[in-house]
Amino acid sequence: MKEIKYFLLKLIDVTALNFLEPVVRLCYGEEPKVQLEKIGLYILVPMVAFVAFLGLWWGVADNIMTKSGKVPTPPVVWHEASSMWSQHLAAREQRADFYKKQEVRVAELEQKLAQLETPQFEQRLEKTKADLEKLEAENSPRAKSKRAVYESMASQVSNLEAQIENAKTAQYAGAPTYIDQIILSLKTVFFGFAIATAIALPIGILCGISRVFMAAMTPLISLFKPVSPIVWLPICGIIVGAYINADNSSLPPAFISSAITVALCSLWPTLVNTALGVASIDKDHINVARVLRLGFWSRMFKIIIPSSLPLIFTGLRISLGVGWMVLIAAELLATNPGLGKFVWDAFQNGSSQTFAQMFVAVFTVGIIGLLLDRIMVIFQRAVSFDNAQAMAI
Amino acid sequence: MSFFELRHVDKSYGNGKDKTQVLDDVNLKIEENEFVAIVGFSGSGKTTLLSLMAGLIEPTNGAVTMQGKPLKGPGPDRGVIFQSYSLLPWLSVFGNIELAVKQVFPQFSRAERRAHIEKYIDMVHLTDASWKRPRELSGGMRQRVAIARALAMQPEMLLMDEPFGALDALTRGTLQEEVIKIWEEQRRTVLMITNDVDEAVLMADRIIALTPGPEATLGKSFDVHLERPRDPATLNFSDEYKHIRNEISHYLMDLNTESKKLKIPTHDLPLPDIRPKVFATA
Numbered sequence: 305m306k307e308i309k310y311f312l313l314k315l316i317d318v319t320a321l322n323f324l325e326p327v328v329r330l331c332y333g334e335e336p337k338v339q340l341e342k343i344g345l346y347i348l349v350p351m352v353a354f355v356a357f358l359g360l361w362w363g364v365a366d367n368i369m370t371k372s373g374k375v376p377t378p379p380v381v382w383h384e385a386s387s388m389w390s391q392h393l394a395a396r397e398q399r400a401d402f403y404k405k406q407e408v409r410v411a412e413l414e415q416k417l418a419q420l421e422t423p424q425f426e427q428r429l430e431k432t433k434a435d436l437e438k439l440e441a442e443n444s445p446r447a448k449s450k451r452a453v454y455e456s457m458a459s460q461v462s463n464l465e466a467q468i469e470n471a472k473t474a475q476y477a478g479a480p481t482y483i484d485q486i487i488l489s490l491k492t493v494f495f496g497f498a499i500a501t502a503i504a505l506p507i508g509i510l511c512g513i514s515r516v517f518m519a520a521m522t523p524l525i526s527l528f529k530p531v532s533p534i535v536w537l538p539i540c541g542i543i544v545g546a547y548i549n550a551d552n553s554s555l556p557p558a559f560i561s562s563a564i565t566v567a568l569c570s571l572w573p574t575l576v577n578t579a580l581g582v583a584s585i586d587k588d589h590i591n592v593a594r595v596l597r598l599g600f601w602s603r604m605f606k607i608i609i610p611s612s613l614p615l616i617f618t619g620l621r622i623s624l625g626v627g628w629m630v631l632i633a634a635e636l637l638a639t640n641p642g643l644g645k646f647v648w649d650a651f652q653n654g655s656s657q658t659f660a661q662m663f664v665a666v667f668t669v670g671i672i673g674l675l676l677d678r679i680m681v682i683f684q685r686a687v688s689f690d691n692a693q694a695m696a697i
Numbered sequence: 698m699s700f701f702e703l704r705h706v707d708k709s710y711g712n713g714k715d716k717t718q719v720l721d722d723v724n725l726k727i728e729e730n731e732f733v734a735i736v737g738f739s740g741s742g743k744t745t746l747l748s749l750m751a752g753l754i755e756p757t758n759g760a761v762t763m764q765g766k767p768l769k770g771p772g773p774d775r776g777v778i779f780q781s782y783s784l785l786p787w788l789s790v791f792g793n794i795e796l797a798v799k800q801v802f803p804q805f806s807r808a809e810r811r812a813h814i815e816k817y818i819d820m821v822h823l824t825d826a827s828w829k830r831p832r833e834l835s836g837g838m839r840q841r842v843a844i845a846r847a848l849a850m851q852p853e854m855l856l857m858d859e860p861f862g863a864l865d866a867l868t869r870g871t872l873q874e875e876v877i878k879i880w881e882e883q884r885r886t887v888l889m890i891t892n893d894v895d896e897a898v899l900m901a902d903r904i905i906a907l908t909p910g911p912e913a914t915l916g917k918s919f920d921v922h923l924e925r926p927r928d929p930a931t932l933n934f935s936d937e938y939k940h941i942r943n944e945i946s947h948y949l950m951d952l953n954t955e956s957k958k959l960k961i962p963t964h965d966l967p968l969p970d971i972r973p974k975v976f977a978t979a
Contacts, residue, residue: 588783591753594771596800596850606796610787689786689830 305332320681323347373656376663384660385667392481402476409471417464429457480641486668489642492559493631496566497624503567504574504623505616511575512582513608529572533565533630537637540564558640565634570627577619581612614688621680628673643669698765699726700886701750701854706759708745719745721912723759725905727854730884734897735915736945737907738953743890744780746907747858750888751777763854773801776852780859782843784831790818791827794846801850817849820879837868844876848883857889861896870929870975873899881926894945898938899927904945908952916952919945933972 312328326342329335358378365375376384432454439447480488511518540561548557585608593607609616635644647665650658708720719742727733737743748754749761752771761768763775771777784793794814798805805813818827821841831839840860847855860876861869877900880887891897897904898921906916921941923932932938 588779588781589785591771591777591779592783592785594753595751595773595775595777596797597770597772598800602800607785610785613787687787689832 318682318685320678320685323350370659372654372659376656376660380660381663381667384657385664388482388661388664392483395478395481398478399476402478406471406474410468413464413468413471417461417468420460420464425457429454432457482646482664482668485642485646486672488559488640489631489635489644490672492563492635492640492642493566493624493627495559496563496631497570497627499563499567500571500623500627501574501620504571504619505578508575508578508616508619509582509604509608509612511579512585512612518579518583525572525575528568531568533569533633534637536565536568537561537634540568541638556640558638562631562634562638562640562642562644565638566627566631569630570623573622573626574616574619577615577622578612581615581619582608584615585611610689614684617680617684617687621677621684624676624680625673628669628676632669700729700731700764701725701727701888702760702762703750704760704762706749706756706761708742708749708754709757718912720749720756721914723914725915727886727888729886732880732887732889732900732902734889734891734901734904735907736891736894736897736904736949737913738909738949739892741907741909742911742913743892743907744858746913747777747856747888747890751775751856753777773797773850774852775854775856776847776850778840778843778847778855778857778860780862782831782839784839784842784846786831789828789830790823790834790842790845793831793842794818794849797846797850814849817845820848821845821875835868837864837872840864840872841875844872844879848879852885854886854888857887859891860889862892867976869896874929876900877926894942894949898923898942898945899929899932904941906945906949906952917948919948929975933974 309328309332313325316322316324316328323346326339326346330339330343362377365377368375432450436447436450436454439450507521511521541557544557544561544564548555548560589607589611593603598606631642632644632647634640635642636648637644639645639648643665647662650661650665703723703725706720706723707718709716709718711717723746725733735743735746745754749756752761752768752775785796788796791814794817795810798810798814802810802813815824815827818824821844823838823841823845826834826838831842834842840863844860861872864872873896880900889897889900894904901921904919904921906918907913908916919941923935923937923941
């Protein structure tokens with residue numbers, strides 16, 4: 305029992321879900337009064353606040369009339385969310401159905417082909433071919449009709465084969481569901497985040513170890529950091545469009561330009577934090593490296609990077625948050641299929657139903673952003689060697 | 698020619714009006730396998746002196762030589778035990794020592810390296826904690842790791858900067874004894890910087906006073922002829938111990954201009970014969 309308790313507490317600590325700690329402790333009867341107080345503070349109070357927020361929303365929304373009808377109230381949004389979910393399920397079922405039917409069709413065609421390609425048929429085909437060659441060699445007038453017979457026999461086979469090929473490669477062409485759009489948005493943000501990290505980490509480390517490089521980079525960083533995604537996007541769109549054609553690329557240009565926009569906006573926190581982490585490395589640790597006469601690379605990988613990892617991850621965490629925020633705006637403008645485009649389409653549609661869908665999107669973006677942040681917190685905790693540091697951030 | 702020498706070493710920071718002369722004309726000779734302690738008041742430039750000897754900083758004037766050759770920066774031939782332990786917090790006890798051993802003995806096979814590291818972890822009694830991170834260790838344990846790391850490099854010379862300064866009295870006593878024991882087993886040239894005269898007399902062959910800074914320089918040198926192994930429990934009753942201890946203390950008091958101003962004639966007062974008992978016997 306004790307082991308389970310410590311395991312749970314450790315798990316809560318690692319995942320940074322500290323509000324659950326008093327619940328676990330209460331279950332084990334540890335100082336019930338203190339735990340109840342904590343539960344009240346960390347669970348009850350936030351819940352009350354949330355309910356109050358819902359009430360306020362309800363009250364205000366009911367009194368605002370727009371062209372798209374009333375501002376959706378919480379139950380309307382909830383209803384819309386559940387209907388979007390059932391639409392997603394229905395679409396998934398349809399897709400599964402499509403592929404199931406496809407399988408059946410392929411099986412049927414293959415069976416037909418097998419029936420056709422009996423040894424007798426092959427023999428007849430061979431014989432017809434031989435006859436045809438003979439007649440043609442003799443220049444006989446019957447050659448023409450024989451050729452027609454042969455070709456119709458051969459085309460029976462090739463027709464069937466083509467049909468099978470067609471049936472196999474056919475793709476389900478239904479519109480992407482809301483969940484598909486979320487997944488696409490996540491792909492875009494991670495692609496952009498990966499680009500940002502690949503650029504920001506090396507430059508940040510260089511800034512941290514070389515004062516000259518830092519001096520060279522400072523004006524560039526200060527200049528480009530405040531630029532809004534709305535500016536980057538059209539520029540990226542044009543440049544990406546010059547190199548990547550929408551028809552013959554595995555990645556659509558809208559996807560790439562949104563990802564690059566995300567990267568351009570989200571690389572700064574990582575860059576600045578990495579530079580800070582590397583520059584503020586403990587002098588004692590550098591002395592250890594000097595006494596040991598560590599070479600450049602071992603100094604880099606054994607001293608500098610590990611010691612700045614907590615700050616690097618702080619930067620990455622902020623970057624991912626910024627990236628996710630920027631992405632929605634980028635997708636909205638680039639009409640890259642994703643949450644941003646979903647909101648844009650809903651806006652264009654302008655019905656009271658799509659108005660509610662926009663509210664669902666707000667909560668989706670919020671919840672996913674929260675989850676991404678939690679994931680980064682876990683990473684951040686895993687690499688921080690100093691508890692105090694992890695708590696402060 | 699001595700094993701390690703400082704000749705007319707000056708160290709100053711800054712220029713012109715802002716110039717602070719920390720060390721002024723320091724001359725020091727250390728023989729091989731000698732245990733030298735430098736005692737001085739805080740702020741007298743002890744850490745600067747040690748950093749010079751470690752090669753972490755360069756003298757403004759003068760020369761620092763080891764075996765006749767001038768120092769070229771820091772190196773693993775001089776193991777340094779820093780006052781602040783300087784352990785890498787993201788590595789375990791084993792990892793911290795391994796980093797040093799890997800660098801100093803690249804020719805070791807994996808098994809040899811492991812055995813080597815474990816030997817030194819054992820020597821400082823940390824076998825059970827070898828997979829712990831520094832933050833899970835007490836101050837005394839951290840200092841033990843720092844000692845093990847310095848020793849595992851098998852340096853020709855060991856430089857210790859107030860190694861026991863941040864420890865409580867009991868831990869300090871235990872660690873002092875451990876270090877002496879290890880030193881007696883594997884003789885090595887040691888330079889220790891301390892502000893504790895008792896510690897210096899207990900451990901060193903020779904004690905040199907550092908005059909208060911700025912412009913600190915080395916003062917009188919005292920040879921300690923106490924027989925080894927020295928037992929702190931019985932040492933308290935040794936006349937020679939008391940004598941040398943008093944002599945150094947008086948000398949240091951005289952050096953301190955502030956205490957001179959106060960004019961308390963400490964030399965005339967006989968020191969009491971009672972000394973606190975050292976409980977650390979482990």
